[in-house]
Amino acid sequence: MVRPAKLLLALMMALLLAVRPAMAIPQLLIDMQSGEVLYEQQAGQPWHPASLTKLMTAYLAFEAVARGRLSLSSPVTMSRNALKAPPSKMGFPVDTALTLEDALYILIVKSANDVATAIAETVGGTEENFVAEMNRAASRLGLTGTHFSNANGLHDPDQYTTARDMALLALTIRAQYPQYDDMFATRVLRFGKSRLESQNDLLTGYAGATGMKTGYVCSSGLNIVATADRRGRSLMAVVFGGSSGRERGEMAASLLDRGFSGQLRGTGRLITNLGNTGGQPTDMRPYLCGSEAADYVAERKRDFPFGLEGQPSYLDDDIAPREVRVSILGRLRDIPLPRKRPYYAAPIQILPAVVTVEAGGGVPLPRPRPNR
Template structure:
């Protein structure tokens, strides 16, 4: 037997073992959804209404609520966001900022989206609403106004809670609302790196550096959810959105999203004739809990089975993430420790969010937010003192 044939034999043996393991581990049909953002048509859907734990995809709604408050003028991009002890005590991932450290709200949003920092999610909630409970109420209010019937939030960061649930369908609609209502903030979701002091905070969205045309948006992971992603791509005149939930690894999550997007760009997916808003969410169904398969005793067998079933992107295998793209970077500034509740000046935001025609004509419930025009305070300018005689 030659070395080459021996290697081939070993490779086939490993594959056979992996497939045997796969038979022992119940398979899940991972929720996946592909939408044409230009007309909201569904190009592919698999278990799109299945309840699932969102993990850090929760932060898409956290960001949206902050965007709404910016539009109302209750906060500005310069509002200081301070790391409280409560925020500091959150589990990773984290920003690395110390208790009482402060950054601007704009910088906080970048770190929230790119690094998916849980301490920043809590600090933003406390800044915007006074406390987490009040902020979560705003999150659920927005979900209700958007018609996200399969979604409920318990916290602003996505760390596991059995009652924190969403669906691929609802995540797609939320992402579409972000782009429609607040397009000026979309560059945040396409940023790959935030520099904070000597720290380099990187995104886990592999499409940003490996799939041409990727414009965002967000990844998420806890044991109960597996690895999740929402990705948006603009290429060849197409505007696409992909959602993948429950990946067994970052490789699988990213490659499955890229596979769907590539298929659509190559004309393999045609419209199903269904608008994403018309997709239904499953009712009375318990969210899938992936903990035993991702972090528990079944994890090794499950991951190997998924690698055997979907080896794309593994060593020696083809990949859909072959482009070389320089990631956009953003520099945040640690403002130091802010004490005695001395706030920085807070100018009103210079933008007024608008609603684009495609989603409005598709009967999205709204408007979800009511923009507040700037410059309406009518405060007179100070009058100079008379000159000394």
């Protein structure tokens, strides 16, 4: 039985779509099991990814672990270069280390730019090497409308993607590395006495939500890749250019809701068959951080009022957040050096840890020490 609130939402959405022209910002809904596009609008339009960039950063870290180059317990150490990144950041002092696993949780949940750079340096040796690998991976995965300039998503005019490409990357992560699903489903990190919270409102407001990532810079607006499972179906919504966190979350939830309810039945096309348009990425800065911002945001509220005070919301479920505690390993390079050893003219032979006594003894002796 359809709840009256959900029926009202469906009627309001139908009226908005009938009265107003299509919204200008990219939107995409994918069936994750078949790869079918259930709905798309400007999905091939170039756009600045903001922190959705960190999906590729995470992907390459997962790949490094899979290939045995790193493990989840490998240390990620903060460099001076990483610390220079502007907020959002953790601000750990130079030489502070944490495990790759905890660094990935901070990357995905807190979206810390300094930690993203530190992961890039750990995986690639330098951030420059890592960015080159990001672009090679984008080419390998068929992300034909994507180019990366950094590992954290801070604005660069030459860093761009499309909703189609981000959906394809997210689908690849889910398919190849399902063991990391819990990272994307985590809403809260506990670090010491601090509580670090994801900006993905679906994780606590939309039943069945499973992740993935949000992002924002002035030139991109508020972006999201959001996934959810309901009644045996798995769907993914991508929204670029939201004017607020409210609009971003409500719009993603509305796409998912209409997909699960059958209102969006599909286009018959696969995500891999969607094309990218090329051209220059849209710059949302004038509309969100410039002189036109007040008028634009007011217009967006009129066009998409869901979630505003007194209006119905797609994010009306009450879900306990998944929480994970993270910590640091310490400042590795500040560990005192061992006391100076005596100098030996010849190298010391490395002996087995246990030496067996002569016949009849049977008790292992300590390893012989060098003569001093």
